[in-house]
Amino acid sequence: xxxxSEMPDVRLWFVLLDSMYPWLxxxxxxxxxxxxxxxxxxxxxxxxxxxxxxxxxxxLELFVMSKLFTVYPWLQTIKVAKPDAKVNDMLRILGxxxxxxxxxxxxxx
Numbered sequence: 001x002x003x004x005s006e007m008p009d010v011r012l013w014f015v016l017l018d019s020m021y022p023w024l025x026x027x028x029x030x031x032x033x034x035x036x037x038x039x040x041x042x043x044x045x046x047x048x049x050x051x052x053x054x055x056x057x058x059x060l061e062l063f064v065m066s067k068l069f070t071v072y073p074w075l076q077t078i079k080v081a082k083p084d085a086k087v088n089d090m091l092r093i094l095g096x097x098x099x100x101x102x103x104x105x106x107x108x109x
Contacts, residue, residue, distance in 0.1 A: 003040075003047070005040045005041050011041055011042075014042055018042055022067070024038070025067060026074075026086070026090060030093045036053060036093065036094070039055070039094060040053060040055075060094065064091055064094055064096050067090070068098060072084070072087050084100065084103040
C-alpha cells in the first residue's frame with residue numbers, strides 16, 4: 001500500500017487546493033500533525049526508518065518562504081493579532097524560525 005503523497009492524482013489535487021486556498025495551513029491542527037501531512041502532499045520527501053518523514057531541504061525552504069509571503073499579509077488583512085507570531089508558530093512546526101527583521105522588511109515594502 002502506498003502513501004497518499006505517492007499518488008500523483010492526490011498530490012495534484014493538493015496543488016490545486018493550495019493554489020486556491022494558500023492560507024489553509026493556518027487553520028489546520030498543527031499539533032495533530034495536519035500541517036506536516038499537508039506539507040508532505042506538496043513538498044518532495046522520503047520516509048526514513050529512524051528519522052521518519054524527511055523533506056527535501058531546498059523544496060521545504062521554498063514552501064516555507066511561499067507560505068510566509070502569502071500567509072503573513074493575509075493574517076494582517078483579516079486583523080489577526082500578532083500575525084508574525086502566528087506565522088512563526090506555524091513555521092516552527094516545520095523547523096524554521098523567521099527573524100523579526102524580515103517581518104519589518106515586509107512591513108516597509
